[in-house]
Amino acid sequence: MTGSFRDPSGRLFLFRDRALRVVNSQGAAALLDFLATDTGEYLTASRRLVTTNVLDAATDSLSFLIPEIETQLHSGGDQTLLEHERVPVQSFPYEWPAEMLHAAGALTLDLADAALTENYLLKDATPYNVLFVDWRPVFVDVLSFERRDPRDPTWLPFNQFVQTFLLPLLVNKHYGLRLDQLLTLNRDGIEPSQVARLSGRLQKLSPLFLSLVSIPHWLNKQQPLPDDAVYEPKKTGDPLRARFILQQQLKRLRRQLAKVAPDAGATSDWSEYMTPNKYFSLEYLKAKESFVVQTLTEIKPRRVLDVGCNTGYFSTLVARCGANVVAIDQDPEVVGALWRRAAAENLTILPLVVNLARPTPAIGWRNEECPSFLDRTRGVFDTVLMLAVLHHMLVVEQIPLEAILELVAQLTSEYLLIEFVTPDDPMFRRLVRGRAELFAHVNRELFESTARSWFEIVRVEDLLATRSIYLMRKRAGVSHA
Amino acid sequence: MCLGGSTPTLLTHFFSFFIYTDPGYGTLIWQLLLAGFFGGAFYFRRVKEFLSRRKPDNEKQ
Numbered sequence: 144m145t146g147s148f149r150d151p152s153g154r155l156f157l158f159r160d161r162a163l164r165v166v167n168s169q170g171a172a173a174l175l176d177f178l179a180t181d182t183g184e185y186l187t188a189s190r191r192l193v194t195t196n197v198l199d200a201a202t203d204s205l206s207f208l209i210p211e212i213e214t215q216l217h218s219g220g221d222q223t224l225l226e227h228e229r230v231p232v233q234s235f236p237y238e239w240p241a242e243m244l245h246a247a248g249a250l251t252l253d254l255a256d257a258a259l260t261e262n263y264l265l266k267d268a269t270p271y272n273v274l275f276v277d278w279r280p281v282f283v284d285v286l287s288f289e290r291r292d293p294r295d296p297t298w299l300p301f302n303q304f305v306q307t308f309l310l311p312l313l314v315n316k317h318y319g320l321r322l323d324q325l326l327t328l329n330r331d332g333i334e335p336s337q338v339a340r341l342s343g344r345l346q347k348l349s350p351l352f353l354s355l356v357s358i359p360h361w362l363n364k365q366q367p368l369p370d371d372a373v374y375e376p377k378k379t380g381d382p383l384r385a386r387f388i389l390q391q392q393l394k395r396l397r398r399q400l401a402k403v404a405p406d407a408g409a410t411s412d413w414s415e416y417m418t419p420n421k422y423f424s425l426e427y428l429k430a431k432e433s434f435v436v437q438t439l440t441e442i443k444p445r446r447v448l449d450v451g452c453n454t455g456y457f458s459t460l461v462a463r464c465g466a467n468v469v470a471i472d473q474d475p476e477v478v479g480a481l482w483r484r485a486a487a488e489n490l491t492i493l494p495l496v497v498n499l500a501r502p503t504p505a506i507g508w509r510n511e512e513c514p515s516f517l518d519r520t521r522g523v524f525d526t527v528l529m530l531a532v533l534h535h536m537l538v539v540e541q542i543p544l545e546a547i548l549e550l551v552a553q554l555t556s557e558y559l560l561i562e563f564v565t566p567d568d569p570m571f572r573r574l575v576r577g578r579a580e581l582f583a584h585v586n587r588e589l590f591e592s593t594a595r596s597w598f599e600i601v602r603v604e605d606l607l608a609t610r611s612i613y614l615m616r617k618r619a620g621v622s623h624a
Numbered sequence: 625m626c627l628g629g630s631t632p633t634l635l636t637h638f639f640s641f642f643i644y645t646d647p648g649y650g651t652l653i654w655q656l657l658l659a660g661f662f663g664g665a666f667y668f669r670r671v672k673e674f675l676s677r678r679k680p681d682n683e684k685q
Contacts, residue, residue, distance in 0.1 A: 266645065296663070298655070300647075302652060305651055358654050359650035361650070362650035362651075363648075363650030374647070377659070388663055388666065391662040
C-alpha cells in the first residue's frame with residue numbers, strides 16, 4: 144500500500160484498486176462545503192476534479208483491514224473517511240512531455256479561478272495535484288481547496304506555480320532542457336536564480352524573463368524587507384478589490400503559461416520514423432497495420448501498453464478499437480505530438496516519456512512516495528505491443544533477448560504483439576555499427592524458442608524477408624512477479 | 625499530493641490555517657508589488673466607470 148503524508152489536513156491511502164483519504168474535521172468541513180457548491184459540483188461533473196464520496200468508517204470493512212487507515216481514523220478528533228475515483232494508471236510530472244505539464248498548469252489555473260467565485264482558493268499549486276486519465280488532466284488533491292479570507296489579495300502558492308510549472312516549461316522551451324531529467328531530480332521545480340545563471344544579458348531583460356526570473360532573482364539577492372514584514376498578511380479593506388487583484392494575478396499567470404507553451408511543430412530525429420523511407424515501404428506498413436487490426440478485432444484488448452509508440456500510429460489504431468492505451472517512448476517530442484493528437488481526437492491514450500530499458504524508478508521519501516513505473520503497471524495490461532522496438536532494446540540498450548521477453552511476460556496478463564527484426568535488416572545493421580559479431584547468433588529460431596519459455600505463438604506473418612510479426616499468448620501459470 | 629514547507633512555525637503564527645507550501649521570498653515580494661499595481665488599477669477602473677456614468681447625465685442636462 145502507498146500513500147501521501149505531507150498535507151496536515153489528511154492522508155491518502157492507495158490500496159489495491161481503491162483511493163481512500165482520511166481527513167481531519169477542519170479539512171473535511173472545508174472540502175465538503177466546497178464540493179457542495181455549484182462550482183464544486185460542476186468541476187466534478189465535468190471530470191476536471193476527481194469524484195469524492197464520504198464513507199462510513201464504522202461500517203466500511205476495508206478501514207478495519209488496513210491498520211494504517213484505522214490508526215489514522217483514531218489519531219485524534221473527528222476524522223472523515225473519503226473515497227475517490229481511482230485513476231487507472233498513475234503518472235508523475237517527470238514522465239510527462241511539456242504538453243502535458245502545460246495542460247496540468249492550465250487546469251490548475253482554471254480551478255483556482257473557479258474556486259475564487261465561491262470564495263475558495265487552492266492552497267498549493269504543484270503538478271503532483273494532477274493525474275491524467277488517458278489524455279485528460281484531472282485534479283486529484285481535493286484537500287487543496289480551502290476557504291479564503293475575502294480581504295486577502297495574496298495567493299501564497301504563486302511561487303510554487305512559477306517554480307513547478309512556468310520555469311520548467313520556460314527552460315524546456317528556450318534551452319531544450321528535458322523535463323524528465325529536470326523534474327526527477329527537482330521535486331520542487333526550479334528557482335529563478337537557477338534560470339538566471341542560464342540566461343543571457345539581453346534575454347534577462349525580455350518581458351517574460353524579467354517577470355519570471357530577473358526581478359524575483361534580484362529581489363531575492365537584495366533582501367529589501369525583513370522576513371516578518373514580507374510574510375505578514377496584507378489585507379485590504381475592500382473584498383472586491385482583493386478579489387480583483389487575485390483575478391488579475393491569475394490572468395497574468397495564464398498569459399505567462401501561454402508564452403511558455405511548447406511549440407506545436409517541434410520535431411526530433413524520431414518524428415519521421417514512421418514515414419515510409421529507404422528502410423521500409425508503404426506496403427510493409429500497410430501489411431503490419433492489417434495484421435494489427437485483424438488481431439485487435441480477434442482478441443479485443445481492454446488495456447494495452449504500446450512500447451516504443453513513436454508518434455502513436457498503432458496506439459491510435461488500438462484506441463479506436465476500444466482499448467485504453469498507455470503509450471510509452473523515450474522521445475519527449477513524439478510523445479508530446481501523440482498527446483496533442485489524443486486530446487484533439489479524444490482518444491483513450493495516455494502517452495508517457497518512459498524508456499522501458501530504463502523505466503522511471505521509485506523516488507521520494509524512502510523510495511515510497513512515487514512508485515516505479517513497473518510497480519504501478521504490474522497487472523494492468525492484458526496486451527503489450529512491441530512493434531519495431533525489440534531490435535533497439537537488443538542493440539542500443541544491449542539488453543539480452545531473454546531478459547526483455549521475461550519483463551514483457553510480467554507486463555502483460557495475456558497477449559503480446561511483437562515484431563522481430565533479423566540482424567541482416569538494414570535498420571538493424573544501421574544500429575549495430577560494426578558490432579555485427581555480437582548479434583550473429585540472433586535469429587528467428589532463437590527468438591521463437593526463447594519466447595516459448597513464457598508464451599505460445601498463436602500466429603505469425605512475414606512482413607518482409609527480415610521482419611516478422613507475431614501474436615503470442617502468455618502460457619498458463621506464468622505470473623506477474 | 626503536496627510539497628513540504630520550509631518555515632511552517634513562522635507562517636502558522638500569522639495565518640488561521642496551516643500553510644505548508646513555500647511562498648518564496650523574491651517571488652512573493654514581486655507578487656505584492658504587482659498586487660499594489662492591480663489595486664491601483666481597480667480604483668482607476670472604478671473612477672473611469674463613475675465618470676462614464678456621469679457623462680450621459682451631464683449631456684442630458
